[in-house]
Amino acid sequence: MDGTKQQRRGNTRQRIQDVALELFAEQGYEKTSLREIAERLDVTKAALYYHFKTKEEILVSIFEDLARPIEGLIEWGKEQPQSLETKREIIRRYSEALAGASRLFRFMQENQATVKELRIGELFRTRMMGLRDILIDPKAELIDQVRCVSAMFTLHAGMFALNDIDADPEERRKAVLEVATDLITQAHEGMKAS
Amino acid sequence: MDGTKQQRRGNTRQRIQDVALELFAEQGYEKTSLREIAERLDVTKAALYYHFKTKEEILVSIFEDLARPIEGLIEWGKEQPQSLETKREIIRRYSEALAGASRLFRFMQENQATVKELRIGELFRTRMMGLRDILIDPKAELIDQVRCVSAMFTLHAGMFALNDIDADPEERRKAVLEVATDLITQAHEGMKAS
Amino acid sequence: MDGTKQQRRGNTRQRIQDVALELFAEQGYEKTSLREIAERLDVTKAALYYHFKTKEEILVSIFEDLARPIEGLIEWGKEQPQSLETKREIIRRYSEALAGASRLFRFMQENQATVKELRIGELFRTRMMGLRDILIDPKAELIDQVRCVSAMFTLHAGMFALNDIDADPEERRKAVLEVATDLITQAHEGMKAS
Amino acid sequence: MDGTKQQRRGNTRQRIQDVALELFAEQGYEKTSLREIAERLDVTKAALYYHFKTKEEILVSIFEDLARPIEGLIEWGKEQPQSLETKREIIRRYSEALAGASRLFRFMQENQATVKELRIGELFRTRMMGLRDILIDPKAELIDQVRCVSAMFTLHAGMFALNDIDADPEERRKAVLEVATDLITQAHEGMKAS
DNA sequence: TATGAATGAGGATTCATTCAT
């Protein structure tokens, strides 16, 4: 695309990740072959194996790089008091994190069946449960738990399932965030009451 | 498993659909091979091709059979007044419909990337938009639209993303339905106000 | 095409041959499946097996029915004096026979590789050699033998290789016949001279 | 057969073409499976796909390599005056070219039905029409056009249809060439006269 | 840092054929 072979020396690993994520998000993991990735980069398949041990490892490395902010977010959240303020802040930041790695999360959402069997499935699941445990007490009322999960799903879905609603993406994100915040707030109130 | 060859004559088509859906939902569409389906049924792959023209057709036929109730629901909804009562009734029935074909909808949710490229992608999309148009005026405030979509996603997600929350499935469904109803109600009120 | 199931009762065998030859000639023997033939006739594949033991048998039966006139021609030729007059008459009649079963002969020409392995390969070969032995003495000069074979090939090729030359088919056949006759005549003169 | 794995490194592509052509010519294109080709070469089917994208591509590559001389011949012929001398020279050279790639042309002749549907069908057709347009004016008398086409067919057929005439192959070729030259000559005279 | 050449396993699909009804 943008450079001669000389210019791109040294950043092949990165370029592989970029192209791979683009294709994974577009067509799914299984339907994207290493041949395709290699062709787009104008290298051979074998070159991919110089940089990554397996196809799955490409995906894992992408996940590890892009999901790091969320890990940080959870770490941070765990140390805060479980106040409503904290929770609101968490999902605010989570929403931003999602927006910052939207291709990855779109991929995760659309390829759940695949991801489940892969190593990142476990990684992701763990993170999600970490998040949930910050947002809601596991002993809270069932309905409040549902509200929390619903909030999280709303954030996820908000990134791509709403493409047909025409609105400025940033505005849309704000609206999504507001709905999620409402849900979290209700869940929080519910807990206190009980 | 349960029958001799004689006994199962005449319902092979049905049995293929059953086993296929089970495997599709369990492992994903791409990862499920026709060999696998055939083996489970103790027939040859060629037998599958006697009943269905392609692998995709198996899936389509399953979808057409199981998603019919939803089609009816939408049809019905379109003829009702757009009152809050109608909307509540719609999502109540929708929730039931989902529960009645949960394996299919779990499959749809977890294999979005795959489904997108397949014929059922379009079919499903159309139905969803039909539903949405009953629940919310396309000219409503952005946030109310988000609430509606959020409600729908909550219903979907409620079926399988909540497996780790231990609760009686039917109770869980009720809780999910309540949250969704709340969202719809808020959206409805929002519309009236504006 | 032309009839209800009732009307076509009793002539299915014939209809199979017709459709089969049409498809064989159009797409080749290997590329034509029994499914295709059955579909065009609106019967099942199994019905074909009621009338013919194998796919090859369909072809053989067609050949036997349509190539009969040529067999007669050869029989007749063998009993005539080997005069130029006889030879001319032979190829004149042969040209007519070809025109009368042009689809079959077009098929034979275009599917030589296939036909070679089939039973009709031998049948056809035998007939051709019978014809040749009438037209030329096996001990004649090499060049005269070539002329004879060339004449036969000209007749064959004339039926379909000349489709791009626009001319009335019957006129074309006449022209082809004339060229072939010339060749035979030359060959005959050559023989006498030696 | 003749070499260890080490020895044959680097010329696999070529060897595939050789074996493929041999089998295609012997048994026909459809009846020759890639498995068969691979087995003869003692490589896997996948190895074939490393060198050629499809089965058809193997054939196309063979054609392109072997039919090149004829292309040159046509090019040359187009620039010459349309004299009898030129025409004779053309078919003389054409006869040589055919002899030089006899397996390919035998294949083309015996697999016309197959070839028609393949890409090389068009390629071949174009070449043949190029040749014809050099040999005869499209507005010439019908019979003279037939003579030209007959000459070409005689050359083609002469390569394999005459196997049962026992004679030294080179002598046979000469005889065939002579007959074809006669036909061309007659056609040329005919044109001048009209 | 890469490539060229190859593999082994498996994919979906098609085919001619069979046979009980």
Added chain:
DNA sequence: GATGAATGAATCCTCATTCAT
């Protein structure tokens, strides 16, 4: 005189992966 259901063998082709260079 035909069908419905099924089979076994084969097809082309694709994939992730390996390894010597």
